[in-house]
Amino acid sequence: MQITEFVVDQYYDNHDLYKSLKIQNVGGVRPKIVDGRLQLIVITTSNDDVNISFARNTYADRIEGDILVYTAAGLAGNQSLSGVNKRILEQYERPLPIFGFMNEGSDKGRRFLGLLELIRHYQETQIDGKRNLRQTWVFEFRIHRNFKLLPLELADQMSEAIIRESR
Numbered sequence: 057m058q059i060t061e062f063v064v065d066q067y068y069d070n071h072d073l074y075k076s077l078k079i080q081n082v083g084g085v086r087p088k089i090v091d092g093r094l095q096l097i098v099i100t101t102s103n104d105d106v107n108i109s110f111a112r113n114t115y116a117d118r119i120e121g122d123i124l125v126y127t128a129a130g131l132a133g134n135q136s137l138s139g140v141n142k143r144i145l146e147q148y149e150r151p152l153p154i155f156g157f158m159n160e161g162s163d164k165g166r167r168f169l170g171l172l173e174l175i176r177h178y179q180e181t182q183i184d185g186k187r188n189l190r191q192t193w194v195f196e197f198r199i200h201r202n203f204k205l206l207p208l209e210l211a212d213q214m215s216e217a218i219i220r221e222s223r
Contacts, residue, residue: 062155062206067164073098073157076208084115085129085140094146096211099197100166101126102159116182119199124156124172128193132184135192137177144195147174151219153211156199170201171211173219198222 059068059076073079079086079098086098101117101124115127128141135141147154156169175196184190200218 060208062168062208064168064170064201064204064206067162067167068157069165073166077155083129083140084126085144087140087143094143094152096153096155097143097147098155098157099124099126099144099172100157100159102161116180119169122199122201123175124169124197124199126195126197127180127182128195130192132186132188132190134190137193141193144174145177147219151212151216153215154197155211156197168206170199170203171206171215171218172197172199173222 057072074081079088084100088095118125128135154172156172157166177195179191180194182192
């Protein structure tokens, strides 16, 4: 199914996200890059109900009110601000859309949380998949869900408006 809009709290099939947004099929941080320029990012987190082994999901992600506390990509060892993790920081420079999704382990797919606004990032000590302490990067995003419908053709403008209003 071709996705043309997102509705907050509606579920979307991972394959449809991949095909419609032209992003990678796997990963928690999935950027869309066209001609070397970042267009958007899809961030997917999981809740505690997802049946994933600790070795595959060591992340200490959580939602606190309207804030998503999200651990950067990288399962083992110390993380760095490179690759897809570094791409997230580009929202500080320009208000590109970051779409937030929750994998709840449901056959329904991923639940759309809303547009995400990067508030800050910092390092934190967490346990990796081999049960060793490591330095991770953590991103805090404000979840903007004050709209119910997000047409993809307006995502850039909506992201710019909510970030400009917030700052």
